[in-house]
Amino acid sequence: MAKNTGPRRKSSGPSRRPAKKPLWRRALRASVIWGFALALLGAIFLGTAIFFTERELPDYSALKSSQNGQMIVVRARDGSELVSLGPSYGRWLSYDQIPDIMKEAMVSVEDRRFRDHFGIDPIGLLRAVKVRWDKGSFRQGASTITQQLARNIFLNNSKTFGRKAREAVLALALERKFSKDQILELYLNKVYFGGGAYGIDAASRKFFGHPATELSTAEAAIIAGLVKAPSNYSPTADVQASIDRGQVVLGLMAKNGVISPSEAQDIDLSDVKIAKEKGQNSVRYFTDWALPQLDMLLPETNEPIEVWTTLDPAMQKAATKAIDSNVPKGAQGALVSLDRDGAVLAMVGGTDYVTSNYNRATNALRQPGSAWKLFVYMAALEAGYTPSDRVVDEPVTIDGWSPQNSGRNYAGEIDVRTAFAYSKNTVAAQLGNEVGFGTVASMARRFGITSPINTRPAMVLGTSEVRVIDMTRAFAEVSSGGTSVEPYGITKVTTSDGELLYQHKSVQGQVLVPHYVAAGITDLLQTAVATGTGRAAQIGRPVAGKTGTTSSNKDGWFLGFSSGVTTGVWMGRDDAKPVSGLFGGHAPARAFADYMKVAVAKRPVEQFDTKLQLPEWQLEPDDEYLQGNPDDYYYIDENGNLVQPGSGVRSDDQPRYEDGSFGPGPGPGTPQVPDYGPQPAPPAASDDFLDRATGQDGPDQDPGLRQGRGLGSPQSILPSPRPTATRTPSGNF
Template sequence: MAKNSGRSRAPRGASAQIEPKPLWRRLVRGVLVWGFALTLLGAVFLGTAVFFTMRELPDYDALKSSQNGQMIVVRARDGRELVSLGPSYGKWLPYAQIPQIMRDALVSVEDRRFREHPGVDPIGLARAVYVSFTTGGRARATSTITQQLARNIFLNNSRSFTRKMREGVLALALEAKFSKDQILELYLNKVYFGGGAYGIDAASRKFFGHPGTDLSTAEAAIIAGLVKAPSNYSPTADVEAAKGRGRVVLGLMAREGVISASEADSVDFASIKIAKEKGQNSVRYFTDWALPQLDMLLPENNEPIEVWTTLDTGMQDAATKAIDASVPKGAQGALVSLDRDGAVLAMVGGTDYVNSNYNRATSALRQPGSAWKLFVYLAALEAGYTPEDRVVDEPVTIDGWSPKNDGRNFAGEIDVRTAFAYSKNTIAAQLGNEVGFGTVASMARRFGITTPINTKPAMVLGTSEVRVIDMTRAFAAVSAGGTSIEPYGIVKVTTTSGELLYEHKSVRGQVLVPHHVAAGITDLLQTAVATGTGRAAQIGRPVAGKTGTTSSNKDGWFLGFSSGITTGVWMGRDDARPVGGLSGGHAPARAFASYMRYAVAKRPVEMFDTELKLPEWQLEPDDEQLQGNPEDYFYVDENGNLVRPEGPQDGEPGAEDGGIGPGGPVPPDYGPQGNGPPPPAAANEDFLDRATGRSREDPGLRPGQGLGSPVAPRASPVPRITPLPRVIPPPRATATPTR
């Protein structure tokens, strides 16, 4: 009998099988294994990179002696030095001499885990990734103090993944080589606080007028708050913004337990005295606008450079004096002046750069008022209107909006030129409605307006906010015959040894409107100064321009050009409150005239091209065009002989030399046999006038405008214009004009 071995035997014919593991377990195991391997490999590479970077880092004394920033000498168009800009370094403060409140304030606002991380904050990085994932936005991790120090000393501010990786490696190497106190000392003595000040001692002296060792709690909070955005929170630019940022810093310090909440609340920012800057004038408005463009014009460069600009020092002084002498009390003023190629000759951004370096010429957004009508009438002229076309100044309502004229009266039937010269709001509304408000907005875009534009009916009166430099650019394009103009301020950049780094290249502008449109709007602008609302802008030579005044006298504008120079002037209050008596035709126009008398004094007088050379589609067909020149017109008599309408008789000029008039040839077959005395006229003058379409008193043949004068007749009449169908709707409601 066979013994039982205790082993179970598989049935005959069945193969042994091992049950496979579930797929999810295999995937998890693979991810863990490969994740660990990749992490380990990455750590090895990172450790190697940090090790070799640490070995290459300069020693502490070398890092202390290195300086950031770049010396820049700015020159006027004649080579005269305007200003010298560059880094300002105060006294190096050792860690023990830096006020504790300053150290705590900076750590609280810039890197609250500074004492805990190894140079890169993994918690902050994870939080940034989480926020990005949950909100769908871009990951924005705040750099640690050590990372910022590495960037300031060794790298640039470019936003790239490669630069961020290098910054992280450098930060880890710095932490490995130096202590936290050393890193914080380096940071506080080298970080940029705005206004050219590097380090807390330079910032304290610049903003508060005393050394960095004497900083109060409020002052330390303000300086710590500058790191995020030095230009936005600078005490010399906006005191209230700086104090507001300081209060935020105090709140963060209280949250971190550096100071108590009661201490934060008791800090008195009103007692802070801001030091006055010396040697500042209106030229700085221009340099503040022009110099940031170097980032786009030049490759990365840290050596001292000289920047040659377009600014004319004499014109800048004249512009500053014109604004100061004309601006109403309590208001601000701005001026931009462009040469015919777009070169900025003068720029004034306010009445006092020391008290406010806010540039109202390039940054402020204000309503242009009637100066916006430039684009309304440009669109109308392009659609077929001419300055002589008749329009009716009467009450009008468009989509429930009923514009009123200044003075609350209506002139009845007038021409387009008069409507523009006296800035008739009702006519602008009708023209805008006819050509389309979107068309007007498109015209403004075409001429360089970059700010948002609404297309409601009231937009024709300038309700969309604009910048002074953009409006000046638009008028400069008209001065250039309807060709685009690009304002620029930098002519060339060289090293101190004379090596050319950049030079401006003149580029021919694009044609924005046909020549006859530019000529027509110049005609209107010239009339506005000669007889209309801009009479105060007259300077004894041809001037074309337009006034602008907003509701309640909040803004006053005058923009115009003469002898190739275009200038825009704005006046008003920063808080947009009304200014008593302010209007474009008064203070701004007077400031324009005061400046322009100096600006064009050495330039020849230039007459404006206002001749309407109309395109063929806008010319009215006539019999003369179809039949030829009436002076060369002949009839054929019953015998087949050519008979001229008028011919000299015996003894008249032209008979002896074979002419049909002064200088005209006689056809070879004139007369029955080609010789003999000429026959009498075959038709009288009245018949010929009717036959050829000539009318000796045709009211359609209006005299055109000559060059330089809005009332001078041309030597020859312009062809008649076929007016476009007028689609201006009648008023939907009867409005009673008020006076």
């Protein structure tokens, strides 16, 4: 059979193609390729970052010398150290000097795989993620000791992804550049343990009173437990919290084989003796007030500085003792003492700084009671009254308000001096009503009262709350002859090398009231101590001062001055509850006396300038002189400053006194009000100023707010429809 040798015919069916791979296989393949590529890029980027970070890291000696925060040494006026604030580093301990138990305790509680990881602990990170998944929040940290070191030295504590990434890179670089021993040495010498203590030696000295080389197992456990939350577990702040945390550390040490379980149970952390914290006394009230002022006095700096202050150690000790010895049980006390230029000599803000660091001398607002009459009587003196003028102590009602005297008795006709000495409320009410309650508020503003002032009639008895330091300042300004005084506590600031950064400059005080007003109120204040309610404040030399007691004995005050030192004392409860037997003339006055006997012991005795140098308008009271020229009036400008008549003081003028005699001014300096022609009465403030000063929108809102009426004003000679203090002219007036 013949073979068919012709061409073969092609099959007419479809051709076969390679089958496509499943989508999931293709996606997986792409993911692997891209994942590998991205991981390779990430590894390159990370390796590059670690390489350059490692190159930029300081050497070991530079890291040892770096410090966190600013150290401030506060010195008294005699140069002695009052307190050291800010970071304390103790002595640097090498790895071999650090007790093994301290190293093991820290590793056990903060990073038990410290010797095994490369700066980041993947196992710890996975464990933290698992806890996050199980509990719904991060309950465990994953930072290694190396990461913590990187954060402490180079970064802050912000919880952001960027900061954590930089922290990780720095940790990896640190592990490449330094050994594990070096990293642990750096960490133990630089980590923060609270209370300003950086490093285990500073912590050991602060909390236990001895170097870290002498740490016991129990002490090491307490210190190691502080790192997690220094403020919460500090043994000086919460002993029980530190003990509970120390027990946790002991348990972890036993779990890691550092100590045996029986040893962990046998250690009694309550037996550990905690060192008494130094510097936590009344001095801290002063430093808490003074040091924040550095932000305004100095440019921003982190270098160690020394702050030289006005505080006198002996006076501060006497002030603390005076408050502690006299304050009623269950009450608090505060004291501020100023030198004649405003320098704070002593400050006590409470009976125990450790128990309560609230500074009642500078922050607390309390009613001053009758101590407020300082401003009432100065307004009256400025309006034309003299200490010897006659007034009537009798029942009075003003706008429905009827003040009562202590003991509810009335003396009838007495002089102004006696009314002030015995703190007659009815007379103060009449005087305040006559000069205007707004005028009294203006006077208080002039003398540095910064808190809100109400202008209802009862304000004359001290219903507006004030600060102790502000009231003390006002009395210091009276002591200075009626010129302004600015309290200050810092005299200079230097670097630790002695470079001067700031120097306090004394400025001349502004005249607040004419000299005769300051002399007159000093006369009244001296009488209050000599024969009146402030007799307990006598110290064997001239003292001028005023008591203050509020309703139900909630507050007791005494403020006064002698030999250039002005001191204010307040006592009362923080919750403003009544204090049995608390009167300004009792415990506060005795505390004033106890302190002032020490404060002025080395100062010469000074007699007060109380001889009145009256202006012509007060000596020649005819209608022309009383009304005067309105352009010459004293007045208060929009900033609350006293503006005097335009023409200056003439050196050839001889002042005239209340008794009609002539002569030079009784006090230092040129008399404030010379005798040349008719002089207008000192002021009343403008309505706009009073509205701003007292927080009132206008006099219509308060029936007790009236424009003050000095004797040089036409209104002052018109009959008043309201009760006024009745007086009989004395001398030429």
